Amino acid sequence: MRVTTSFPLGTLRDTPSEAEIISHQLLLKGGYIRRVNSGIYAYMPIMFRVIEKISSIIDKELISIGCTKLLLPQLHPADLWRKSERWEGYTEGEGIMFNLKDRQGKEFGLAPTHEEVITCIASEIINSYKQLPQCYYQIQTKFRDEIRPRFGLMRSREFIMKDGYSFHSSKKDLASFYEKMGNAYGNIFQNCGLQTVGVEADSGAIGGASSKEFMVTANAGEDTILFTESGSYAANLEKAFSIPSQAIPLKKYSSEWLDTPNQKTIEDICKKNNLDPSQIVKVVIFIGKFEDKTELPIIACIRGDQHINEVKLFNLLNKKYATNLIKLNIVEDNTIIKKNLVNLPLGFIGPDIDNKTIKIDSNWDKSWIKIADESASNLSTFISGGNKVNTHKVFREFSFTEKDYLIADIRNAKKGDRININSDEKLQEKKGIEIGHIFQLGQKYSEKLNANFSDKDGQLKNLWMGCYGIGVTRIAQAAIEQNHDEHGICWPIQISPFQIIIIPINFKDPIQRKLTEEIYEDLMNNKIDVLLDDRDDRAGVKFKDADLIGIPFQIIIGRDSINKEVEFSCRAQKTKIKLKANKLLETFISESKVMYNKNS
């Protein structure tokens, strides 16, 4: 490819002010992407080459484990999503599914994921256990109306994703395929030249049993990963479990009541009364909104020095009730409290709250759902709200179980916690970018969509399913986040748009030009991805652009052309070696081999 005729670069001199993180800045500055709207980007030719490289790495690996590539529609009928009972949850309120009506008034949604469509199609094709297992995948644009798109391709509303769906005759076969897929994912990311960590994860709105996320570790990541140094445990914060630190025993209090004027936060109470946060039980009120429009008031208790994990709480409630929980809102607005509760001031609510506190005319359900984390229920003596303004209470021998509390893990694990009682290993924390997620869905979708097969015993059974996603455009940006320097991108060679860029210093000089053309021709004939910067620009401009767009090898053709000598430069290491033009090919082959092996 030639910069002047077939491959204009479109690099920018200044960094557009809209970009916050380095990878986003470099994508814009390097001319890889252009913003069309909030969270919607055009992938420029140079970006599309990266996308194609990543796609072919994925194809190669997935085909090797027996997956089949196809392409599914992006516009899905609402009825199909109603069958899986996901339409409401994905469209209502702040749902992420773009939806619209056609001219007949029929409802459609732009696909954020494809379980429904593929399950429907697979069930038509698959009749017998003899056809199983099967795994279909596609690489396609997905749409998600994110509440706040940000960081360029990291969280965009339109993005490219590889999504795969497997079908099995048994749970066991699903589990073994899931393992196989996990290994394939490891290979894919390694073949993309990325450093990743596999972590246990929450399966979120997709649902299902087991799920694992693949994270690129980077400070710009939006997820928090907790792990042990030895690698014995790694999980997303949403899912992570740990043993909380020891609570400090409460000293004896003579009176039952504490005057705590205007002390609404744990911090205030501790400061003014010489207490430790671990001696307090924090009481948080939530409102759960269900699909059938009911609103349940929830009271959640946790030790004062710990934090409630809303994902865990959400999942717990969702499992407990027959209808789907759509939203879980923390109640911290006093007007909402006053409207629904009798004389209950926020900040002073205690675990011994009574059902009578819910007003008759409230549209909430009239009894509390009570949930306590073990960190709270393990305390025998503690301080908590007195259910009266400016008052806290000393609780002695309070039993959460006797007061109808459900005891469950609703706590955020944190850095420094131990992972189990028998181990001294402590959790560490890092930020990560989720680039892949694999799920064992089980029979959730095949039941709802009635996807059956005849098993060996002649009985009709629901298909066992897994689903597997990779954020293709997100990989590209994550790779930049992990591989850049002050001059620009340093692509891993595996996913770089080109392997080599040729920079003739003075393209008007007939000797340099002749040598440049010879070298370009030779590399092209040897099927090497090479970009020729044949612009009639000053050397500095071409050097800056080459460094910015980050192609791993640069061939600089300058004044030594007369002796058929050129420079071979490695972008990331900034090393330069002089060599004869006829040694270029072998040097590139050996140097790139080193690079491939280092990264994969």
Next chain:
RNA sequence: CGGGGCGUGGCGCAGCUUGGUAGCGCGGGUGCUUUGGGAGCACUAGGUCGCAGGUUCGAAUCCUGUCGCCCCGACCA
């Protein structure tokens, strides 16, 4: 949805407080010089100042409304 900020040529910005008819750097075009890390000189094209009202003799500037974008939070496979 709450808080903050911004909309002025392709990009980055100044001008707005205190109204007088739009400017800087980069980029584009032409010519000459230059040519190993974003060149110099000269000439040149390009903007109804987000949009709509209003105040005024006069609005990029003041007022009202509206749209859009960015950041923080809430939230989110």
